[in-house]
Each structure stands twice: as C-alpha cells, then as structure tokens.
Amino acid sequence: MHITRTRKEKTLLFLQIMLPVLVTQLGLFSMTFADTVMSGNYSSNDLAGVAIGSSIWVPINTGLSGILIAITPIVSQLVGARKIKDVPYSVIQGSYLSIIMAIIVLFIGFFTLNPILNNMSLEPHVREVAHDYLVALSWGIVPLFFYSVLRSFIDALGQTRISMLITLTALPINVLFNYFLIFGKFGFPELGGVGSGVASAITYWLILFISIVVIMKIHPFKEYNIFKKWIAFSFKECISILKIGIPIGLAIFFESSIFAAVTLLMSSFDTITIAAHQTAMNFASFLYMVPLSISMALTIVVGFEVGGKRFNDAREYSRIGTVFAVGMALVFGIVLYFFRAEIASIYTKDVEVISLASHFLIFALFFQLSDAIMAPIQGALRGYKDVNVTFILSFSSFWVIGLPTGYVFANYTSMGAFGYWVGLIVGLAIGAISLASRLLYIQKRKFVIKTM
Template identity: 60%
Template structure:
C-alpha cells in the first residue's frame, strides 16, 4: 500500500495484490501438505482422479451451499452498512471502519471455536454419541463466552490505545472510542451465535442457520439500523445498534434450534 522497502506505492490496489499473494501461498502450502504429510499422503489424492459421482456431489452441495450463503449474508451486511453510511462525514466513516476492523479481528476467536465445533460435533453425532456431541457444544459456547468477556474487558480498559492503533487524529480517536463501546456488545452476541452455528453445521442442520442468518442480518439488523441511524439522534451509532439487535435475535433462535435438535436426538437414543 505505502511502497516501503523498495516496493512501488500501489495504494488500495496493493491491498488486493497482497491478498491475492496470500491466498496463492496458502493454496500452494495446502497442496504440499496433502501430498507430503500424513494421513493425507496415504490417500494419494492427485495420483488417480476418481470418476465423477453425481449423487455424492449433490450431497456435498446440499450441505455446502447453505453454509456458503449463510456466510455471504453475514459478511456482506457490513459492506452494506458502510455504503448506507456514506452520507456521514469522513471522520464518522473512518471511526466506524476502525472500530469494525478491530471487532472483526476479535471475531476470529469465536469463529475458530465455531469451526472446531463443526468438526467435533459432526464426528460425535456421526458416531451416534449424542451426549458427547451435546457436551462439546456447551464447552465450545462457554469457551467463546469466556473469551468474549476477556476481549470486552480489553476494549473497555484500553479504548484509547486501541483507537491509537488506527489514527493520531483527535476527532477520529474520540469517535472510534465511542464505536468501540458498541463493539463490546458485538463480542458477546458473536460469542453465542458463532459457536452455535458451528455446532448446528456439525449436526448437518444448515438450512435453518441460513434462514437465521438472512433474517437476523437483513430483515432485522439492517432495517433497524437504518431506521435508528436515520430517524433518531443516535446517528451512525444506530447502525451498530441494529446489527447488535440482529445478532442477538439470531443467537436466541439458533440456541433454541440447537436445544430442539439435541433433545430430539437424545430422545431417539432413549427409545432405542
């Protein structure tokens, strides 16, 4: 971006180039691991290509497409909010982006737990060890909430220092600190919603998470944020309030869904 260490100054295009280089590096490393490292090397994936199996492809798409669209609804909402906030001044938008960037970095913690839960819950549910799958679900949710309390305390205690990572301009510093207060509530909602999504995907319950993501973000979060941000004194902060409301609503309905699935599976085991 800035042209340091002899590289040309590419600006925003430099960020795109760096991202492309990163993903290509990950792709090459992944291929090397699959070829060289066990247990993947024993599968000999690239030595003999199997025949196309339409039914298996359909099974993968039946699970994968809803997961992909759910992630799309979740990530695209933040771009939509930024576009809708375009009528605010530069200081407000810069502060919003700085706080949102930091909140997105912290989201890696519940997201990683969510991915792990998809694996362990899927493994246990596939083996019909539903009690263990349930235990993993609650361990994951509890761990994510614990992490979120730590990150919330971090934001609360070090807001000036966190804002200072992004800018030295006093007006942006002050407003970023205000946005970071709302980021605390983001952490708490994400810590519940993300692990539950991962657990539900482990149970192969992907359509419900897709609907929940669409409704919570695009039916509740964005319209509520627009109304609060446009027609109340909250201004730009109203969009954050709307997103937090959508996240909270999504977390509640996903938790109810998780409880229903677990209760149904345990009942099935007791009947047999």
C-alpha cells in the same frame, strides 16, 4: 481426531484443534492487512484502488469459500463413523466442484467487472488499479478454491496445526512478493497496488502445491490416498455437497455483507464519523477471529462425534465451545471498556476520530457477547449438517430485523450513526437466541434417536 471420555479430555482436544485455527485466521487476516498497508505506503491512489478491489472480491470469496466448507462436516462425520474409504471420494468431488466454481466466477467476472467499476464514481487511476488488481488476483482463484477444499479435509481430521503451518509459511511469502512487486525491488516490475494482487495469486498457487505435497507425503493424510487413483466426476455427489455448502456460504455471505451495507449507508455522515466507524469496525472484526475459530473447531469435533453417533459427546463439545467463547468475550469486553481510547489511537492520531471511535467501541463490547453465542452455535449446527434453517435464521436476524432496525434508529431518532450499531446488536442478539433454540431442538432430537 480421537474419542474422548471426560470433560477435561474434551477441553484439551478442543483447544488443541481451536488454537491453530485461530492462528490460521489471524494469518489470513494479516495477509489482507499487509496488502492494504503496503499499497498505502506506495500511494494513496493505489491504496484506494486495492480497497475498492478488495471490497468487491472479499464478500464473493467469503461466500463461495463458505460453500466449500461443507467438506469439513462431511469428512468429519465420515471419519467419526469410521467410513474411511468414502473420504477420498468426497474430497475429490469437492475439488472438482471448486474448479467449476472458480471457472464460473472467472466467466461472470469477465463480463461484469468493467460495468461494476464504471458505475462507481472513481478517479481514472483508482479505477485502473482496482481493475488490474482484480485481474491479477483472478489468476489465483482456481488454486485458492482448490486449497479451501484441501484445508477443509485437513481440518476435518483434527489436524488444524498443519493448516496453521501452511498459512504461516504463506504469510512471509505474500509479504515478500508484495515488497518485490509493489515497489519493484530486485529486478521485479514496479506494479504499485496491482503488485499485491499478483503476489496474492502467486501465494495461492504455492500454498496449493504445499497442501498437495503434505496430503500425499505426510501421516495421517497419505493413508487416505486422496490423489493415488482416478475418481470420475459425480454430478450427484457435487449436488450433495452443494445442498450442505450453499446454505453455509449464503449464511456467511449475508452475515459479512451486512457490515459492508452498514458502511455504505453511513456514507451520508461526515468524514470523521465514517473514519471512527471504520476504526471500531476493523477492531471488532479482529476480535471476531476468536468466536469464528471456535465455530470452525466445533464443526470438526461435533461432526466427528455425530458421525460416531456419540450425541452426548457432541452436546458436551457444544457447551465447552460456547462457554469458552463467552468467557473470552467478557475478557475482551473489559479490555474494550477500559482501553477503548488507546485502541482507537492505534489507527489514527486525529483527536476527534479517537473520541468518536471510543464511543463506537462501547457498542462493539455488546457485539462480542452476541458473537460469543451466535458463532459457536453456528459451528455446532454445521457439525450436525443442520444448515438450511440456520441460514434462514441468520438471514432474518441481520437483513429482516437488524438492518431495518438500524436504519430507523439512525434516521428517525437522535442516535444518528450509532443507530446502525444498535440495529446490528439487535440482529446479533436475536440471531443468537434463535440459533440457540435451534441447537437445543436438534440436540434433543438426536438424543432421542440415540436411545431408540
């Protein structure tokens, strides 16, 4: 990270940070995609088991990893304020916290996994695959959470290209072990869908090891001496991290879980409708990687400028990120509108599903516009460490307004399944407007502080 003077310099630095984040997110998305596709090629029951296991794990992982994202604004503000000596302390405390969180998840999972699966109407083999997949995956929870902290530190320094390279290294490793362990190749045991869980756990340990080596051996990370000396556990510092991280994690959890909730509510519709919904939702999730990456990049650059009390520069970055996101959303919107049938045909050859999914993708067009405003603003607010009000606004937009509105339209009008999408769009739009208002308020207050 470095100080920029002109809008052109800011735009170039923003893109330099954001594009590797985008590649990283697409790489992580591809890992999940590979697990699903390769398990499906083994058997439909294994695919179902892995899908059930993933549906349980992903919201938990997303929310808890969101808590650890707090390290990004903490470190970026410290670096911006030139408090370099304080960085190792925060990173190590975040590492302790990640291990504690992983142990808690393992402890809770030990007692709750079987009751959760037993309450589902699953075929015996599907239940067995889901259970064993999650047990296998659990061996990688500690390194996964630990890596989340180290990645946040790496990204906070603006070195998102390094995170990208680590992820791109992990992707072929994950696919290779999937191949070995799912299908039992080259002397490895044939584990079916469970093998993808084992492969993921192995991959998490490898990327943690790679990250530690990078931080200890490569410039500029090695100058911070993160692992050079023992730092005692601080309950007070962990609480400080949690005060920032819990609202971030909850906001991410409730935002991601709303889509799972809608999918569950749509289970009352016929198979074609559910398949069409899933097709459109999956592609919308794929496109969401762009505003999400912009959001993560804004947390870094805004946090850096706020730490250095360069509030006008932080404001300028917020504008650049939002304008870029809206511009990309307009491009995606055009593609969605004119090629929606072709996009749907990537997922299925069923003519009825393609036709219905094409209609859902029109609603996805409005998703992109709202996400293009909401996601970058969330990232900017995290850079300011303004997370409590942001969480409340996000929760209210989706769960208090969006979901009930969707339920009413879906069940009490002629819109049917499309009603849920209308509700999501309403929630996203209200969230975008309310968060934009919050960001303007924060920036005005920060600017007043700067001129006093």
